[in-house]
Every structure is written in C-alpha cells, then in structure tokens.
Amino acid sequence: MTMITAWAMAGSALVAAAAPALAADATLKIESWRNDDLQIWQEKIIPDFEKSHPGIKVTFQPTAPKEYNAALNSKLDAGTAGDIIACRPFDASLELFKKGQLTSVNDIAGMSNFSDVAKAGWSTDDGKTSFCVPVAAVLHGFIYNKDAFAKVGIKDVPKTDEEFFADLDKIKKDGTYVPLAMGTPDQWEAATMGYQNIGPNYWKGEDGRAALIAGKEKLTDEAWVAPFKELAKWGAYMGDGFKAQSYPDSQNMFTLGRAAIYPAGSWEIAQFQSQAQFPMGAFPPPVPKAGDPCYVSDHPDIAFGMNAKTKSPEAAKTFLTWVASPEFAKLYANALPGFFSLQSQPVPTDNALAKEFVGFRDSCKSTMRSTYQMLSRGTPNLENETWVESANVINGTDTPEQAAAKLQKGLDSWYKPGK
Template sequence: MSMKAVTSWALAGVALAAVALPARAADATLTIESWRNDDLPIWQEKIVPAFEKSHPGIKLNFQPTAPKEYNAALNSKLDAGTAGDIIACRPFDASLDLFKKKELTSVNDIPGMNNFGPVAKAGWSTDDGATTFCVPVAAVLHGFIYNKDAFKKVGIATPPATADEFFADLDKIKKDGTYVPLAMGTPDQWEAATMGYQVIGPNYWHGEDGRKALIAGKEKLTDPEWVEPFRQLARWAPYMGDGFKAQSYPDSQNMFTLGRAAIYPAGSWEIAQFESQAQFPMGAFPAPVPKAGDPCYLSDHVDIAFGMNPKTKSPEAAKAFLTWVASPDFAKLYSNALPGFFSLQTQPIDVENPLAKEFVSFRKDCKSTIRSTYQILSRGTPNLENETWVESANVINGTDTPEQAAAKLQKGLDSWYHPAK
C-alpha cells in the first residue's frame, strides 16, 4: 500500500472517530436570567465554579436583573428572542403564563424531579399538577426571630409553643419595659399579612387542607378558621410600640438589630442581614399552635426555581444544568451559600448556619404549606393577595374588626372567582 493510501486510510479513520464520538454537551455557554442580583457574588464565587468543575465544557453566565425590573425585562427579551438559556422562575402565575406562551418547557422528564414533593412543585406546575415547568430551588420559611438576651432578662426560659404562652411572654416583655415586645409596623402593609396573617393562619386553617378547600370553594374566608387568625393578629397591636402605625419595614429591621425589640415576626431571608448587624445572640421559633397538642403548620413558601428557554441553542447543556439543580449536591451548596433560602427537596439538607438550622428544623414537626393567596386566588380584581395586605394592617390598626376584614376579602373574591361546585 502506498504512503498516499496509508495517509488516506488514517485520515478516514480520524474522520470516522470524530463522527463516532458523542458531541460533548460541551463547548456551550449558558446564560442564566434571574432577579436575584444580590446573589451575583455567590454565583461567581461558589455556584458557577462548582458546576463548571463537574461539567467540563459548559460555561455559565449568571446575568441578573434588578428584582422590580425582572418580569418586564425578561418578557421583552423573550419576545425579541434574546433571552438567556436558563430562566429563573418566580412562583405561580408569572411563570405559568410563560409556560402557556411556550416560553418555558416541561421539566417532568428531568432526572431528579422525583426529589420534590407536590408542595414544592406547586409554584411551578399547571393548575391540575400534571406538568411542572421549572425545577424547584428554594423556599423561604416563616416564624419569629428573637433576642436571646431579651428573653433571658425577662425570665423566658423557652420560646412559646402555644398562643396563650405567646401572649403571656409578650406581657412579660412589655411589663419589664426594656424592649418593645414585637418589632413590626403597618404602613407598608405587606408585613402584616406575610409575617403576620400568613404565618399564624395555617395553624387555624390547617395548611394545605384549608388552602385547597378555599380554592375549591368548600371553605370561605368568613369561616371561623379563617377569621380567627385575624383575631389573633388584632391582639398584637398593644405590643408593637407606640409608633407602629408609622413604622416602615426598614424601621422594624433596625429596631430589632439595634437590640430595642425582643421578637421579630420574620421571613428567613432576614438571617444573613440580621447576623451581620445584630450584636446579640438570636434564636427562632415557629408560629405558636392554638392550644397544646394541636398540629403545627409552617409557612414554607416556594420562592425560586429554574426552567429552560425552548429557544436555547444548547438544549442538552441546559438539561444538564437543570439535572444538576435537581440534585442533592446543588441543594446543599445553595442552601449553605444563601442562609435562609432552603432547598425544596424532600431529603433534609445539612444546613450549617445555626439560625438557618433552627428555621429548617421547623419542618420536622410542622407540615409545610404555601401562602393561601398565591395560587389561583389572586388572578382577578380585586387581587386577594394585595387586599389581604390591606386588611391585615387594618385589623392591627383597629380600623376593621376581624369579621369585617374577612367579609371584605370574601366579597372581593366572590366578585370574580367562581369555583366549580
């Protein structure tokens, strides 16, 4: 065989080998759209390097937008065909609308989706639960953060477990006079609902059972289990300090971190900021149950997920990323990189931050539920979520009774929402 023939055979062999080798999911760069611009350093320093190390050939470009601008900016990019490959998904209707417009794909077949239960998937699934279109990432948990020095000073040995114990402890703190018992105001309204009504309420309407019954039209907001949380909330007012009607959300944060208040009705997203500012030890406790022995329910609210842009030019790489997001390795990395944002996977994650660990321990004894207004019930006008903010503040301010607040909310809902009976 001539040298020319040998060379031809060799070249043919190289060509065949090149055809036979699978294309590396590789040499792809995935752009990730997100509203969490505060997370940029954590992505650059921890998350991106971890993914790229385990997925050679795929690069990540985390490209966040300011939270208030995200929805509009994302929609514009999707319309123009310039959106990234991976989309950070807000829970419920905003992402459901994207899926209906075929701007997100089903993730039912992504390996690892069996790591998530129905509550975790609820924020990014069709109303019938048949199709999930984003891989759940994290939830925020709710309860109360307290100043351990304050509790020690007034003689509270253990955090309250029941409503009666909660108010008895507030009385002790108020009588002592050193601290404002509860750091919360009402002018911004949303805290009264999000860290008030929606935190204590699930213990009365029994979490997912009550939420789903409300959606099905089997329960009403004027039923006792929905009115009682407003009655409890109305009792907070004497413990919130003299100026609570003018006290903004940042004012409440500062009041607590400066050591002037004993208890802060909280979302777990406060953990990192509070730990960087407070000069005293902190603890956390879940919403007190109505009476000893009652079941405990936890506002375990779905917050962020990731989905795939159907127009991505690197679908295999995008699926590889989503598969990683669905893995326990990612869950542990994300939960510990961002204390207070907790994995939605069913298997417990070993959380390292002590205060975050205390929050996540609530899941052991309490059944998880999401905020009652978020799925389906805030699609019309008046918007039940926004109206619940208003009425929660009104009840604390004393401008509406609990019964009046419940009646207004139900009347607004009845004006546009007609569940099939």
C-alpha cells in the same frame, strides 16, 4: 450545552468557517425577588457554577419582592427579561407558562431527583408538565433575640397566643427593646410573616386550605377572620413609626439588637447570622390555646425556569441541569441555610438556627400559604389583596371583619369553585 474547550478556542478560522461552532460563550442573567441573597450568589453560588462551566458567565439581578411580579411581567412582555427566571410557586408562574413565557423542563436531566409533590408548585394542574426546576421550601415562625428574652426574664418560648402576648407585654413594659420588628408600608410582610404565619393554626392547615379552594369555607368564616383579629393587636408592639418602616428597616432593627422578636421566614437566617452580634433562637407560631394542634407554613418557595425567549437556550438548560443536581442542592442549602432542599434525598444542614426551624416539622403539621394555589389566578389577585388587607388590619384602617369581607368579595367576583 457542549462546553468550550481549549481545542475549540484554538480551532482554525478554516474550521470555524466550514461549520457552526459547537458552542459559544454565553452570559446568563437571573431574574429573582431574593434581593437579600445577592451577596451569596455573587460570592458563593455563581463562582461555583462558573468554575465547572467556564464557557458560561452568570449575573444575578434581583428586584425587590413587592415589585418582582409586575416588573418580571413587564420585562417578559417587552422581551427584556433575563434568561433564567426565579419562579414563585403555583399560579403566578403557571400563568407565565400558559402565556408561553416559560418553557417545559420535563427534559432537564435531574428532574427525577424531585417527587411529584415537590414538583407540584411548578407543574400544570394535571401534573404532566413541569415548567421550573424546584429548589427550596421555607418555614415560617418567629426569630428571637436570646439576650432580650434573658433581659426581661422570659425563660421559655411562648407556646400559646396567651403566652405570646404576655411576653410582648413584658418586653414592652421593660422598654429596652421593641417587642416586634415589622412594618407595614411594603405590605407583603404583613401577610407573609403575619397572616400566613399564624393563620394555619386557625384554619387547620391543609384541611382549611383545601376547603377554601373547594368553596366549602369562606374567608369570612371565623377560622379565617381569627388570624386578622390577632394581627390587629400587633401594632401596639411594633414600635413608633412602624407604618413607615420598610422591610430592610425591620431587618436592621432586629439585627442591630433593638427588637426582641422578628416575625420571620427561615430565609432570614443567613443574613441575620452575618449581621447580628447576639444569640438567636426560633419558635413556631403559637397555638390559639393549650392542647391545640400546631400547624406551620412549610412553603414551596423558589424554583428556576427558562425564559422562552432566551438567546442562549443551551446555556440556560445547562444551568437548570446543574440546579437539578445533588451538588447544587448541597451548595444552596448550606450557602443559604433556611432554604430547605426539595430534592427527594435529604440535604443535611449544620446550621443550628436552620435546625430549629426544620424541627418545627416534628411537632407541627406542614401546610402552605393559602393564597398561592388556584386562588390568585384572577383579578383581583387574592395574594396581593391579602398583602393590602393584612397591612390595613395592623394599621387599624380596616377591622378584621372588613378585611375578610373585602377579600371574599374580590374572590367571589371571579373564582367559581370546582370550575
């Protein structure tokens, strides 16, 4: 977009009447599910963009994570969605592109800053067309209260499931802290920070994920049932009332110092550090038994695309070009530590807790959430159903075996591997 300059604003009415204006002021609205980032966008990211692009104003209007997909689809269908769309990876955003609701971003300057692997989460299956500009990946694991560990006598972070549950028992017996800060009514946390967090150590990361997509493994196999069996034990450590404890409730419980361990994604870092008054550390998901290889969910999390019906396409392209730049990558990674840039050139972070998370890559093999690629394109949607069943298992309303059978039955109803 050609930016408004002083001479353009001072141009005469005669010139304005003789030809279309080179540019016009535009206001862009960003749709996102990252409602916990609102303050950072308002105070850091948007002011930086508007300072260098004075003709464009930006508003950030997020929706709660659980409601985002449905709300966004409704807005897009009704023609009321924002100009810039925060894109979840793979199937959900690919469907929007197929419906003509997202545009190609192949011609956005700066797309060469991303590898084909980085773009894969927001590209067509043949890799020829990208429909969102990649931004960041997130890592899964656990954040813990160092003061709580010291209080109950835990000297080292748990490396195996046996050590993990022994530590939870120690915390519970002490009684000062709730061992695990998580609830189940929002459901998505039970899957995202529960099943998808610990699961890769059982299904062997990318090997298991690829086998599931190929139909060589099923969700009823032991490798996929085993993480549900672990989740079934969590409820005993999540405190009274966890079945009614919302995501913000869990965040507050931990940052107020009332819980010892938070099943987490690295996206929590900035908010937690702004609120918690105690030192924090992080550890990767414990392995089933000593000597087992470690796998960590290193998930392509967020990208930004353009609403095909935006009334300000040039302004939207200008914003996406900025998003694709090294300047934005540096700003975003440091404003939101724990969101690790997907650009080919590394973006270092000085944040100690973010360094702990990114250090998981040195000892664990990276994978991504098992439900996102190909397996959530039909109905029932495997991602959303995994939310439900993960919560059900923790709540005790479904056994691990029942949960796995329901998920596989739903997947079998529409997914035909290799077709």
